């Protein structure tokens with residue numbers, strides 16, 4: 001698996017923010033968000049391929065050091081088949097979380113799926129149906145209409161099933177004053193939604 005970095009930190013974003021987590025950042029993304037904070041992860045070939053056993057050993061060490069779960073992020077993790085990686089990581093005995101844009105075919109076994117859908121590359125219906133939280137990044141007004149449409153779509157895809165709707169989160173674009181103001185006003189007037197801040201950046205940690 002091509003790996004940008006591994007690190008043990010706190011989950012900075014989403015419903016699990018503030019909890020001890022081991023991060024595995026896979027290389028490779030062709031979704032191309034203009035405001036992406038991880039552009040160095042895009043070229044897969046720029047990053048070393050690492051054996052699954054080695055990654056599982058790191059996750060096991062992080063579990064011993066107190067990590068509550070493993071977060072697989074990127075880049076776009078779904079650009080890779082994730083079954084073998086998830087099977088290897090199961091050795092650490094921790095829940096597995098996924099951060100994805102929902103572009104690409106789903107694979108792997110996850111206990112928590114964060115879907116951060118992108119306006120210019122909408123996610124698959126499959127990911128909308130599977131996600132546990134929907135985390136929409138906000139820079140401009142149009143992102144709010146998109147967030148609402150994604151929440152409705154996630155709900156529609158579950159009609160008739162016993163799957164709960166996802167937790168709904170708006171995350172201001174980093175250092176976007178307009179995104180922050182729009183997200184705060186929207187959450188104040190829409191009780192189903194909550195704010196997600198990139199708390200690790202505010203804290204100056206990874």
Ligand SMILES: C[S@@+](CC[C@H](N)C(=O)[O-])C[C@H]1O[C@@H](n2cnc3c(N)ncnc32)[C@H](O)[C@@H]1O
Pocket residue numbers: 029035036037038073074075076077099100101102115116135137171172173174198
């Ligand atoms: C770097 S992405 C990697 C996972 C996957 N490619 C995705 O987009 O969900 C991790 C998270 O950071 C968010 N993100 C990226 N750049 C951001 C920025 N400038 N401000 C706020 N959130 C950002 C993404 O939307 C996603 O929720």
Ligand SMILES: Nc1nc2[nH]cc(C(=O)O)c2c(=O)[nH]1
Pocket residue numbers: 009010011012013038073074099200205206
């Ligand atoms: N601390 C911390 N929390 C995070 N939650 C999601 C992240 C990501 O880049 O996917 C991230 C990250 O990069 N750092």
Ligand code: SF4
Pocket residue numbers: 029030031032033036037038039041074075076101118
């Ligand atoms: S999908 Fe994720 S990693 Fe890819 S460009 Fe967008 S934010 Fe960055």
Ligand SMILES: [Mg+2]
Pocket residue numbers: 037038
């Ligand atoms: Mg990040």
